[in-house]
Amino acid sequence: MTLLQVKSLSHSFGGLKAVQGVSLSIQAGSLTALIGPNGAGKTTLFSLMSGFIKPDEGDIVFKGQTITGLAAFQCARLGLTRTFQIVQPFAAQTVRENICVGAYLNHPRLEDAMQLAEKVARQVGLSGVLDQAAAQLTVAGRKRLELARALATEPKLLLLDEVLAGLNPFEIQEMIPVIRGLVSAGVTVLMIEHVMQAVMSLAEYAWVLSQGQLIFEGTPANVSKDDKVIEAYLGQGMAQRMAQSVKGTDQ
Amino acid sequence: MFDLSIVFSSVLNGLTMGAVYTLIALGLTLIYGVLHIINFAHGAALMVALYGVYFLKVKLGIDPYLALPVVVPSMFVVGYFLQKVIINHASHGKDENILLVTLGISIVLENLALLLFNSDTRNIETSYTLSTVAVGPAMIAIPKLLSCLGALVVSLMLIVFMRTTDLGRAIRAVAKEKAGARLMGIDVEHVYAMCFGIGLSCLGAAACFLLPAFYVNPTVGNGFVLVAFTIVVLGGMGSFLGACVGGLLIGVIESVGGLFLGDSLGQVGIFVIFILVLLVRPQGLFGLKA
Amino acid sequence: MKDLRAIAIFAGLMASVPLFVHSGVVLNLCMMALFATLLSQSWNILGGFGGQFSFGHALFFGMGAYTQGVFQIQFGLNPWLCLVLAMGSSAMLGLLVGGLSFRYGLKGSYFALITLAFAEVFRILALSANFTGAGVGLMLPLSESVGNMQFSSRVGFIWLMLFWVVCALLITAWLRRSRLGAYLQAVRDNEDAAQALGVDPFQVKWLACGLSAALMGVAGAFYLQVFQYIDPALAFGPHTSISALVGAIVGGMGTLWGPVLGAFALEILSELTRNLFGELPGINMVIYGSLLILIMVFLPRGFAGIRWQGLQRDVKRTPSSGSIGVSASVKGLEERLQVGDALTSGAESQPKSDRSKVQT
Numbered sequence: 001m002t003l004l005q006v007k008s009l010s011h012s013f014g015g016l017k018a019v020q021g022v023s024l025s026i027q028a029g030s031l032t033a034l035i036g037p038n039g040a041g042k043t044t045l046f047s048l049m050s051g052f053i054k055p056d057e058g059d060i061v062f063k064g065q066t067i068t069g070l071a072a073f074q075c076a077r078l079g080l081t082r083t084f085q086i087v088q089p090f091a092a093q094t095v096r097e098n099i100c101v102g103a104y105l106n107h108p109r110l111e112d113a114m115q116l117a118e119k120v121a122r123q124v125g126l127s128g129v130l131d132q133a134a135a136q137l138t139v140a141g142r143k144r145l146e147l148a149r150a151l152a153t154e155p156k157l158l159l160l161d162e163v164l165a166g167l168n169p170f171e172i173q174e175m176i177p178v179i180r181g182l183v184s185a186g187v188t189v190l191m192i193e194h195v196m197q198a199v200m201s202l203a204e205y206a207w208v209l210s211q212g213q214l215i216f217e218g219t220p221a222n223v224s225k226d227d228k229v230i231e232a233y234l235g236q237g238m239a240q241r242m243a244q245s246v247k248g249t250d251q
Numbered sequence: 252m253f254d255l256s257i258v259f260s261s262v263l264n265g266l267t268m269g270a271v272y273t274l275i276a277l278g279l280t281l282i283y284g285v286l287h288i289i290n291f292a293h294g295a296a297l298m299v300a301l302y303g304v305y306f307l308k309v310k311l312g313i314d315p316y317l318a319l320p321v322v323v324p325s326m327f328v329v330g331y332f333l334q335k336v337i338i339n340h341a342s343h344g345k346d347e348n349i350l351l352v353t354l355g356i357s358i359v360l361e362n363l364a365l366l367l368f369n370s371d372t373r374n375i376e377t378s379y380t381l382s383t384v385a386v387g388p389a390m391i392a393i394p395k396l397l398s399c400l401g402a403l404v405v406s407l408m409l410i411v412f413m414r415t416t417d418l419g420r421a422i423r424a425v426a427k428e429k430a431g432a433r434l435m436g437i438d439v440e441h442v443y444a445m446c447f448g449i450g451l452s453c454l455g456a457a458a459c460f461l462l463p464a465f466y467v468n469p470t471v472g473n474g475f476v477l478v479a480f481t482i483v484v485l486g487g488m489g490s491f492l493g494a495c496v497g498g499l500l501i502g503v504i505e506s507v508g509g510l511f512l513g514d515s516l517g518q519v520g521i522f523v524i525f526i527l528v529l530l531v532r533p534q535g536l537f538g539l540k541a
Numbered sequence: 542m543k544d545l546r547a548i549a550i551f552a553g554l555m556a557s558v559p560l561f562v563h564s565g566v567v568l569n570l571c572m573m574a575l576f577a578t579l580l581s582q583s584w585n586i587l588g589g590f591g592g593q594f595s596f597g598h599a600l601f602f603g604m605g606a607y608t609q610g611v612f613q614i615q616f617g618l619n620p621w622l623c624l625v626l627a628m629g630s631s632a633m634l635g636l637l638v639g640g641l642s643f644r645y646g647l648k649g650s651y652f653a654l655i656t657l658a659f660a661e662v663f664r665i666l667a668l669s670a671n672f673t674g675a676g677v678g679l680m681l682p683l684s685e686s687v688g689n690m691q692f693s694s695r696v697g698f699i700w701l702m703l704f705w706v707v708c709a710l711l712i713t714a715w716l717r718r719s720r721l722g723a724y725l726q727a728v729r730d731n732e733d734a735a736q737a738l739g740v741d742p743f744q745v746k747w748l749a750c751g752l753s754a755a756l757m758g759v760a761g762a763f764y765l766q767v768f769q770y771i772d773p774a775l776a777f778g779p780h781t782s783i784s785a786l787v788g789a790i791v792g793g794m795g796t797l798w799g800p801v802l803g804a805f806a807l808e809i810l811s812e813l814t815r816n817l818f819g820e821l822p823g824i825n826m827v828i829y830g831s832l833l834i835l836i837m838v839f840l841p842r843g844f845a846g847i848r849w850q851g852l853q854r855d856v857k858r859t860p861s862s863g864s865i866g867v868s869a870s871v872k873g874l875e876e877r878l879q880v881g882d883a884l885t886s887g888a889e890s891q892p893k894s895d896r897s898k899v900q901t
Contacts, residue, residue, distance in 0.1 A: 050737065076739035084737070090730035101727045104720045105739040113720070153738055289650040291596075341837040347594055350650055351790065352837045354596065358783060358830030365823030469823070473779070477661060480654055519665045522658045529655050530645040 003028040003188050009058035018044040020212040031189045033203035037233050040209040042192045046159050050082040051075040079156035087142040089134035096130040102152030124148040140171040160191040260389035261510045267399035269502020274402040276482040276494040278453030284489030285426040285446045291353040294472030295360035296451050300326050300458035301467040308375045315459045323455040330451030335444040364469035374466040394463035401460040481525040487538020544714040552707045559696040568695040574808040575702040581788030581800035582709040583756035589794030591749040592729025596653040597660030598785045601631040603776030605758025606765045610679035620690035627762035628755045635754020643746045664777035678772025690766045713797050787829045791836050793845025
């Protein structure tokens with residue numbers, strides 16, 4: 001079933017067309033990647049989808065309901081939560097308190113929220129630091145906290161914005177099963193990612209954004225072969241040059 | 252209802268006061284534009300400068316206009332010191348802290364004045380205090396006229412300074428892009444302090460122009476603070492043009508408002524404008540959207 | 542619950558003071574300290590927990606005081622009923638001012654400025670209107686009786702004020718454990734992040750403003766009952782606004798006992814100064830202002846917040862956005878790991894072995 005449908009979404013910042021006519025759909029229970037070179041407009045697209053920015057044109061339909069123009073907190077209450085590329089912890093509060101804020105969404109009582117917070121912390125691997133102040137966590141810890149907080153809102157669709165950025169290979173290896181675990185727990189995930197190993201191993205499907213427009217969609221394997229994608233990342237004419245060099249080495 | 256010449260006179264008065272307001276607002280908007288500090292101590296600093304001018308006249312017999320070379324640099328030093336030593340160390344990376352520190356400074360200055368000089372309202376007498384000159388159908392007091400001209404000249408000087416001198420360019424660089432300016436070798440802390448100093452030296456000049464036609468007491472700063480903020484917000488935070496236009500506009504509104512509504516309610520008019528601008532168009536007339 | 546027990550002990554102690562102490566000076570000090578406490582507690586709800594600094598909180602104080610006065614004098618209503626009205630009118634004003642300000646997205650300095658402007662407007666209006674007594678102010682006719690909320694000795698006022706201080710303590714304790722409180726603090730710490738978690742920033746700030754204003758209104762009504770006089774300067778002037786915020790900040794914003802500590806400390810300090818230097822005009826405020834500056838430079842979290850001092854330095858503000866972004870430098874990470882271990886007594890920390898060679 002289609003959980004999220006984005007129809008011809010466009011938004012400009014002054015003269016800069018950040019997102020142009022983007023249409024995509026996300027199936028429930030899937031783990032999809034949104035990739036593309038820097039400056040493609042991926043985070044802007046996330047902000048548009050989650051209500052942080054009102055699109056100039058286009059519509060967003062979530063769980064069959066049109067949510068275009070709804071405020072961010074309203075989207076979150078409907079089950080559409082996003083994380084931030086630059087982590088935004090509640091620095092002076094403890095990890096537990098941070099996650100609780102998310103948990104309170106569906107559990108108004110302190111005890112219930114705390115219980116959920118502890119469960120989510122376990123899921124994400126933060127059980128050991130629940131009483132530390134968020135400002136004291138390592139980068140990896142903060143990324144997990146960002147994820148945990150969003151998870152605590154018990155979302156239907158989770159938009160992860162570069163949750164692996166800034167992590168070393170060991171930490172990435174630790175995070176991948178956590179993310180995979182989200183889907184088995186019933187959360188649909190759309191992730192912006194630059195770490196290609198993660199995209200390849202996690203995502204069932206990928207959308208490629210370049211300069212505000214969708215240039216390709218498909219399985220990760222197909223994505224890496226597409227000319228347009230190669231050119232978006234490596235520059236114009238690269239696809240041809242690469243094909244020629246392959247032909248050259250064949251002979 | 253009112254004789255046109257009275258209204259004209261009121262407008263003229265408003266313009267002359269407005270010029271002084273502009274000078275005050277320029278200092279405030281400079282400080283905001285560069286340091287992103289809302290200087291709550293601006294009014295109290297003006298009050299300090301006014302007392303300085305007052306005592307120079309009363310104790311040493313120095314005419315306010317001749318006191319410019321003394322008061323302006325002194326206020327600069329005060330400003331430099333306040334920023335470098337106190338405000339700089341209070342921010343800890345949060346804007347709210349700076350708000351509170353400048354509030355604290357204003358409280359201390361105002362009440363020190365109360366303590367040292369008691370609450371009497373004082374003004375000075377000069378040979379030209381009571382002379383007037385005719386401008387069209389209206390009579391303008393000479394001190395007011397001089398203050399207007401002086402304020403305009405100094406404002407112009409400030410604007411030219413910002414455009415042509417190295418320091419002016421450094422200040423504008425820091426205002427636009429602090430990290431980049433630092434990479435270019437500009438000592439940002441020094442520039443900040445210089446800026447705050449310049450902002451307060453505007454007050455020094457304003458005080459010299461203001462006292463002959465005005466008065467001083469410990470709470471005089473309060474009245475100016477809100478008006479100065481109104482001007483800066485109306486004109487646009489960080490915009491020199493805005494401060495100029497806003498200053499003159501508010502001066503006229505205050506004067507004409509006072510004419511029709513009485514002094515108290517005329518003041519209310521200004522604050523209502525302030526509130527409306529904050530709500531509806533916080534970037535003011537010429538400011539950038541925050 | 543730890544908080545409730547502490548509040549009960551505090552209430553018991555304070556309530557018994559008038560029974561054992563008979564010195565007029567001490568009782569007066571007690572009463573004024575409790576009064577200052579309520580001011581700071583009320584400011585703390587919006588400023589400390591909500592992160593919205595009001596520089597014109599006297600607005601609500603004056604509203605309460607004048608409501609209390611006008612309804613008693615012009616309409617002859619019973620003071621206890623007037624107290625309810627005072628609380629209500631201040632709360633409504635709080636909702637109005639907060640509603641306007643937050644609906645239009647005012648934050649930080651702009652919010653501080655607008656509260657200042659509103660306080661000034663009301664001061665001038667009170668100065669001009671007849672039913673508020675204009676410049677002369679309002680005087681309550683003397684009529685001592687419990688039914689009239691006028692007590693012959695300070696004791697009655699102490700217990701009355703203590704009741705409200707305890708109410709404010711209970712409300713603050715509730716904020717610390719409730720969803721509204723958690724949401725409020727989340728909005729204070731990072732509004733964008735809070736929104737992403739389903740928090741409606743406007744609603745939460747707006748409610749806090751109304752609540753804070755209501756308590757301030759009670760303080761205003763109380764002032765009138767004790768001193769039987771109010772005028773525009775006392776009601777809406779900077780003195781009250783400043784007392785409210787300095788007490789909360791010096792004691793520790795966003796804490797339960799901070800405002801109590803700060804207000805009591807400031808009152809005792811004022812009394813000492815009065816004894817040492819006599820009635821020097823302005824000396825009180827010079828001290829308050831200096832304390833404010835010193836606290837901001839050396840101890841921004843106030844005395845009750847000392848525990849958190851080290852953490853403030855880690856939080857950097859990004860220039861253009863309104864939210865706090867945290868950037869971690871490699872060196873800083875290693876320091877933080879050590880600090881983290883030292884500060885978290887008992888809680889397990891992450892294994893350090895492979896973390897010390899973090900690459901970004």
